[in-house]
Amino acid sequence: DARILSGMQPTSDSLHLGNYLGALTSWVGLQDSYETIYTVVDLHSLTVATDPQLLRERTRRTAAQYLAAGVDPSRSALFVQSHVPEHAQLAWVLSCHTGFGEAARMTQFKDKSARHGNDATNVGLFTYPILMAADILLYDAALVPVGEDQRQHLELTRDLAQRFNARFGQTFVVPEPHIVRATAKIYDLQEPTAKMSKSASSPNGLIELLDDPKVVAKRIRSAVTDAEREIRFDPVAKPGVSNLLTIHSALSGRTVAELEQDYAGRGYGDLKKDLAEVVVGFLEPFQERVHGYLDDPASLDDVLAEGAERVRVVARETLARVYDRVGLLPAR
C-alpha cells in the first residue's frame, strides 16, 4: 500500500471543527486504503513560545483527539515527532541542501515574520518547512494530505527530494499532495469569509472540540448571518448561512439540498437551534472519548510509544541511507 503521512501541531488546548471536518475525518477514512502514519508534531510547535508543562499537556490532548476521532492505533502508526530523533537529524542534512533564498520565499514565513517583526521571529520558523520535508521524506510517504496553506511547503519537499536524488542517486520517494475532495472547509463563525483557525480566529468565531457544549451552542446562536431571511447555500452572497449548512451537512449526513428543502420558509433561528443540537450531539460522546484517553495517560503513552517503535525502524533505515550517500563516516 502507498504510505500516507500527516500531522498537526499541539499549539492549542483543543482542535476545532475545521481541523476535524477538514483533516481528521479524512485521516480516518484513509486508514482503509493506505498505510497511514499520523504524528503530533511537537518539534514544530517549539517555534511558538509555550509553557513547557502546557506543551506536554497539549501533546497528549492532541493525540487523544486523533484517537477519539477514529484514528485506530492497530491500523495507523500514531506517534510524537520528538520521540523519533531522526526527524531533526534528517532536517539538518536537508537544510544543507536548501538555498537561503529558496527558504526565504515561503509565504507562511513571510506572513508570520512580518506579523511578529524580525527580532521576535526565531530561526526555527524559517527552517520549519525543512523539518516538514524531513517528516515526509523519512517514511517514503507517497501521498501527503495537505490543505491549501501547506501546498508551497510540500512543493519544497518535492524539490529537495528531487535535488538530492539527482545528486546522490535514488534516495527519496517524491511525494504527491493528496487532495481529499469530500472534506469541508470550515469558516470563522464571526467572520465567515476567513477560515476557522486556531491562531487567527477570535474565541467566538471558533467551535472547539473540547469546549463546554453550552458555550458551543451559544456561539452557534450568535454566528454572523445576513439581513435576508432565506436559508440557501450561496458561499459568495451568504457566507455565514452557507457555513452553517456545511457544518450541519457534514455532521448530520444530510445533503445541503435536503437541508435547503427542510428549511424552506423557516428562519435562521431554527437553523441555528437545530445546528447547535447536531453539533452538541456530536461533541458530547467525542469529549467523553477524549477524556477517557486523558484519564489514563499511562495507556495513552503506551500507544504513542508503540507507534514510535513502529516508525523508528523505517526512520533509522532512511537516515542511514542518507548519511551514507552524503559521505558521513559510519559509527561503529
Ligand code: ATP
Ligand atoms: P493555525 O492557525 O495555528 O495554523 P490551524 O487551525 O490552521 O492552526 P493546523 O494545525 O495548521 O490548524 O492544521 C491542521 C489541519 O487542519 C490541516 O490539515 C489543515 O489543512 C486543516 N484545517 C485547518 N483549518 C481548517 C478549516 N477551517 N477548515 C478545514 N480544514 C482546516
Ligand code: MG
Ligand atoms: Mg494552519
